[in-house]
Amino acid sequence: xxxxxxxxxxxxxxxxxxxxxxxxxxxxxxxxxxxxxxxxxxxxxxxxxxxxxxxxxxxxxxxxxxxxxxxxxxxxxxxxxxxxxxxxxxxxxxxxxxxxxxxxxxxxxxxxxxxxxxxxxxxxxxxxxxxxxxxxxxxxxxxxxxxxxxxxxxxxxxxxxxxxxxxxxxxxxxxxxxxxxxxxxxxxxxxxxxxxxxxxxxxxxxxxxxxxxxxxxxxxxxxxxxxxxxxxxxxxxxxxxx
Amino acid sequence: xxxxxxxxxxxxxxxxxxxxxxxxxxxxxxxxxxxxxxxxxxxxxxxxxxxxxxxxxxxxxxxxxxxxxxxxxxxxxxxxxxxxxxxxxxxxxxxxxxxxxxxxxxxxxxxxxxxxxxxxxxxxxxxxxxxxxxxxxxxxxxxxxxxxxxxxxxxxxxxxxxxxxxxxxxxxxxxxxxxxxxxxxxxxxxxxxxxxxxxxxxxxxxxxxxxxxxxxxxxxxxxxxxxxxxxxxxxxxxxxxx
DNA sequence: TCTTCGGTGCGAACACTGTACGCATGACGG
DNA sequence: CCGTCATGCGTACAGTGTTCGCACCGAAGA
Numbered sequence: 205x206x207x208x209x210x211x212x213x214x215x216x217x218x219x220x221x222x223x224x225x226x227x228x229x230x231x232x233x234x235x236x237x238x239x240x241x242x243x244x245x246x247x248x249x250x251x252x253x254x255x256x257x258x259x260x261x262x263x264x265x266x267x268x269x270x271x272x273x274x275x276x277x278x279x280x281x282x283x284x285x286x287x288x289x290x291x292x293x294x295x296x297x298x299x300x301x302x303x304x305x306x307x308x309x310x311x312x313x314x315x316x317x318x319x320x321x322x323x324x325x326x327x328x329x330x331x332x333x334x335x336x337x338x339x340x341x342x343x344x345x346x347x348x349x350x351x352x353x354x355x356x357x358x359x360x361x362x363x364x365x366x367x368x369x370x371x372x373x374x375x376x377x378x379x380x381x382x383x384x385x386x387x388x389x390x391x392x393x394x395x396x397x398x399x400x401x402x403x404x405x406x407x408x409x410x411x412x413x414x415x416x417x418x419x420x421x422x423x424x425x426x427x428x429x430x431x432x433x434x435x436x437x438x439x440x441x442x443x444x445x446x
Numbered sequence: 447x448x449x450x451x452x453x454x455x456x457x458x459x460x461x462x463x464x465x466x467x468x469x470x471x472x473x474x475x476x477x478x479x480x481x482x483x484x485x486x487x488x489x490x491x492x493x494x495x496x497x498x499x500x501x502x503x504x505x506x507x508x509x510x511x512x513x514x515x516x517x518x519x520x521x522x523x524x525x526x527x528x529x530x531x532x533x534x535x536x537x538x539x540x541x542x543x544x545x546x547x548x549x550x551x552x553x554x555x556x557x558x559x560x561x562x563x564x565x566x567x568x569x570x571x572x573x574x575x576x577x578x579x580x581x582x583x584x585x586x587x588x589x590x591x592x593x594x595x596x597x598x599x600x601x602x603x604x605x606x607x608x609x610x611x612x613x614x615x616x617x618x619x620x621x622x623x624x625x626x627x628x629x630x631x632x633x634x635x636x637x638x639x640x641x642x643x644x645x646x647x648x649x650x651x652x653x654x655x656x657x658x659x660x661x662x663x664x665x666x667x668x669x670x671x672x673x674x675x676x677x678x679x680x681x682x683x684x685x686x687x688x
Numbered sequence: 689t690c691t692t693c694g695g696t697g698c699g700a701a702c703a704c705t706g707t708a709c710g711c712a713t714g715a716c717g718g
Numbered sequence: 719c720c721g722t723c724a725t726g727c728g729t730a731c732a733g734t735g736t737t738c739g740c741a742c743c744g745a746a747g748a
Contacts, residue, residue, distance in 0.1 A: 230697080248568075252734065263698045265736075270696095274735065325567020326490075328617030332643040337650065344649035356653060361607070361674035368610025369602070375570030401574040407586035408579065411598060432603035439681030472726080494705065505727045507707075512725095516706065 230262055232270040236280045240317070243281065247378065248319035282323055283333025288313045291342035299350035300437055306343065307366045307433055314370035318378045321371035329367075351444055358440050365436045369429055387421045472504055474512040478522045482559070485523065489620065490561035524565055525575025530555045533584035541592035542679055548585065549608045549675055556612035560620045563613035571609075593686055600682050607678045611671055629663045 238259055242251055253274060254264040271277045290309040296302040314320050329336065343363075347355035380390045395412070402408040418424060480501055484493050495516060496506040513519045532551040538544040556562050571578065585605075589597035622632045637654070644650035660666060 253736085254734080257698095265699080265738095266697045268736075321567045322564070323567075324617065325563045325565075325613050326617060327621065328614045330618055330621055332639060334643070337643050337647055341644075341647035341650050344653065348649060355649075357670065357673045358677075360611070360670055361677045364610035364614065364674055365603070365607045365678070366610065367614065368606035368608070371567050371613070372570045372606065372609065375566070375568060376572055379569065379572055397574060401576070401579050402583075405579055405583035407590060407597075408583050411586065428599065428602055431599045432606055435600075435603045435681035435685070436607070436678055437681070438684050439677035439679070442680055443677070495707080496705080499727095507709095507728080508726045510707070 230260060230266060230270065232280070234260065235267055235270055236277065236284050239277055240281050240284055243319045244317055247381075248322050278323055279327070279331050279333065282320065282327075282331060283335045285313055285317045285320060286333065286335040286339055288316070289339055291339060291346065294342070294345035294349040296346075296349075299346065300441070302346055303350075303362060303437065304433060306346070307362065308429075310366050311370045311373070311429060314374050315377065318374040318381075321374040321378075324367065324371060329363075352440075353445065358443070361440065362433075362436050365432060369432060373425055373429075388419065391421060472502060472508060472512060474522070476502065477509055477512055478519065478526050481519055482523050482526055485561045486559055489623075490564050520565055521569070521573050521575065524562065524569075524573055525577045527555055527559045527562060528575065528577040528581055530558070531581055533581060533588065536584070536587035536591040538588075538591075541588065542683070544588055545592075545604060545679065546675060548588070549604065550671075552608050553612045553615070553671060556616050557619065560616040560623075563616040563620075566609065566613060571605075594682075595687065600685070603682065604675075604678050607674060611674060615667060615671075630661065633663060 235256070239251065239256055242256060242259060252264075253267055257264040257267055260267075267277075271280070288309075289306070291306040292302040340359075343359050344355055347358050352358045377387075380387050383390050383393075385393065399409070399412055402412055477498070481493065481498055484498060484501060494506075495509055499506040499509055502509075509519075513522070530551075531548070533548040534544040582601075585601050586597055589600050594600045619629070622629050625632050625635075627635065641651070641654055644654055
């Protein structure tokens with residue numbers, strides 16, 4: 205004790221013993237989890253290594269012990285939320301219902317984490333994370349069990365539709381959120397500009413005039429997604445043998 | 447002449463008269479055009495206001511006289527390339543062929559300007575630029591003439607598919623380009639990691655084993671896009687009256 | 689028990705970024 | 719000839735991702 209007090213000033217010993225239990229250390233999982241929380245709460249452009257470190261009671265550069273680069277951190281974050289997508293097991297009797305459930309689940313996670321769309325636009329689905337891999341595996345099992353002879357084409361088709369619709373929706377919702385208004389309010393505020401931009405374009409002007417009194421944008425988006433998904437699944441079922 | 451020489455030092459007069467014809471001034475159109483060229487050549491993260499200004503023989507902050515913010519510049523760039531998308535006129539006798547042509551043209555421009563995918567992921571198609579508006583108008587005219595009673599659902603469906611597939615492809619090609627390799631070479635270098643990540647996932651492992659000897663990735667992507675587009679159009683044609 | 693050592697956190701620094709501000713200057717209308 | 723106005727730009731600020739070297743810890747070896 206006396207020897208230790210000689211090498212170090214006394215207060216540091218006290219600080220040390222308090223810090224150990226309070227700090228659950230700094231692990232890659234903790235960093236990724238906090239990053240996802242921060243992305244959800246404040247959007248993709250608000251995430252910086254310094255702010256993330258501060259939320260973990262750590263310095264910015266400490267994160268680099270567990271994560272090579274910010275891009276890698278985003279890759280890990282994508283794979284983390286990919287675990288939320290539910291794909292039914294392949295033994296389901298109704299493949300259409302199963303695929304629909306998977307598609308709805310994908311869209312739900314994309315809307316829950318709108319920053320995902322930005323990352324997908326920049327990096328696609330080329331990541332090889334374990335959750336994305338098992339997502340693909342379960343999809344492949346589903347379409348194979350449904351009887352598609354070459355399931356990859358079917359998968360890519362429905363996935364492209366789901367990604368396209370979800371990212372468009374997520375980007376829209378991000379824009380709405382940045383305005384600080386409700387979705388209906390934002391639409392109302394945007395309509396004059398939209399009408400003016402549509403001047404001289406007959407079909408657009410008519411569409412804007414018609415849809416003006418619709419009230420619930422959420423239901424409209426839900427219905428639109430379901431409609432397009434049905435279209436895609438109809439086209440796919442034509443390609444099932446017999 | 448003599449009076450002028452008195453108010454200003456002589457060299458500036460010479461410089462002035464030379465500079466006027468050499469500098470086409472600094473216009474918004476010139477800025478946007480150079481920005482698109484730079485985005486195409488060096489990718490989205492290489493575009494900075496300083497570099498863009500340098501390419502126009504101007505200071506960075508001079509651009510802000512013609513463009514309010516970098517986001518607005520990106521919005522203008524998106525609308526500029528939107529002009530390249532060809533949508534056939536509505537009087538075409540074969541609506542499927544016309545829609546296919548529009549879809550192929552959309553994909554081609556998305557692959558020609560891969561940065562577009564990043565912007566779409568962040569901002570969607572909510573922009574109201576003139577070229578995007580007339581793109582939408584021509585699409586609406588096409589589907590209305592085809593006989594769809596409620597064309598907006600059909601448009602959103604095919605557009606979602608096209609956007610999803612194109613942005614995925616563009617993101618993939620961006621990753622490939624960053625590696626400095628050819629697409630086939632990049633795939634070959636990626637295969638070991640992919641196979642390892644697919645270990646334990648039977649369907650994926652089989653798919654990787656099967657597709658290993660395919661040689662021309664460009665043709666594969668073209669075929670994949672055409673296949674999915676046919677699926678979507680099949681599903682849509684079921685909804686045409688009679 | 690003392691010493692070495694690998695792993696972890698962090699402060700300082702570097703090269704950038706987007707953008708606000710204020711000054712210079714040149715063209716133009718009175 | 720003189721003011722006004724639009725345009726260009728130098729400077730500055732608050733941030734960004736990331737590198738480097740130092741400080742320190744718990745554990746392992748002598």
